[in-house]
């Protein structure tokens with residue numbers, strides 16, 4: 109389970125724990141400015157273990173890898189002091205080229221060594237920031253490349269691919285009720301600015317960066333649709 113500490117991967121972690129008898133998590137330090145997500149993810153794992161004993165029994169090792177090379181590859185708004193805006197290539201400056209491809213490649217390397225079969229990620233192309241490495245076709249192609257390159261039969265799972273952000277909150281509620289929704293609110297992090305001082309109904313964040321806007325918009329539609337607040 110590629111678990112960054114964000115809302116999407118936290119929800120996917122619960123999805124994986126509901127399906128698989130053994131789940132291991134992996135996170136990456138890549139020079140992200142919002143490195144606070146790496147602290148938050150530990151709180152989420154601890155909270156999950158204490159609130160969901162059946163899942164705790166399935167939750168195995170947590171791996172933390174240094175992928176600082178991503179920061180070295182070039183300046184982006186997530187890895188350097190660059191403004192968050194639309195770039196000339198039609199993508200926001202928060203796009204980190206190659207990030208998800210490297211994440212899955214590193215995760216596959218660890219999974220290969222650990223005898224794990226499914227690689228689960230929270231990527232989504234329904235309402236997202238337009239990152240091409242979140243697209244279903246990219247990840248399907250990557251599954252083929254990894255299986256050829258590692259002579260394996262990995263299955264790349266992206267349960268959120270066709271869900272919007274409101275549906276992601278609904279999925280959390282279906283999987284773990286209010287206890288899981290509360291954990292996602294308190295102990296996941298989405299804000300690109302690494303802001304945690306301000307607590308909104310949907311969690312901590314600056315409230316104005318694209319990641320906060322997606323998270324808040326999804327929350328508002330979820331609550332308006334009768335979701336557990």
Ligand code: ZN
Nearest residue numbers: 299314317320
């Ligand atoms: Zn923010």
